[in-house]
Amino acid sequence: MENMLAWMAWTPPVAVFFSLIVLMLIxxxxWEMRVPTVERKGFLPISTTRGDRLFIGLLTAAYINLIWAGLTDLHQAVGAVIGFVVLLIVMRWG
Structure with a gap:
């Protein structure tokens, strides 16, 4: 059992990442309890709610980050910033 837990790298950046995801969900x-959402149509090809756009934006940001890590030798923070900007765009206009 010890060896199974040893491979998970709980570094400070990983802890911050997961903490931010939990905070975002809270x-x-x-927000949903105080101001119920309505579906709307943005640039995405489907009608979405806030939660839909958050999910799509998080997936998109994750894929951008993975592609950045796999295809470039540039600093990973740049890929993270690009992913975050895309998340904000999807949340606002998606």
């Missing part, structure tokens, strides 16, 4: 839950 904020979205409170």
């Amino acid at each position: 904020v979205m839950t409170v």
Whole structure:
């Protein structure tokens, strides 16, 4: 059992990443309870709610980050910033 847990690298950046995801989900839950969302049509090819756009934006940001890590030798923070900007664009206009 010890060896199974040893391969998970809980470094500070990983802990911050997962903490931010949890915080984002808490904020979205409170926001949804206070101001219920309605479906709307943006540039995405489907009608979406806030939660849909968050999910799509997070997946897109994750794929951008993975592609950045796999195809470039540039600093990973640049890929993370690009992914975050895309997440914000999807949340606002998606």
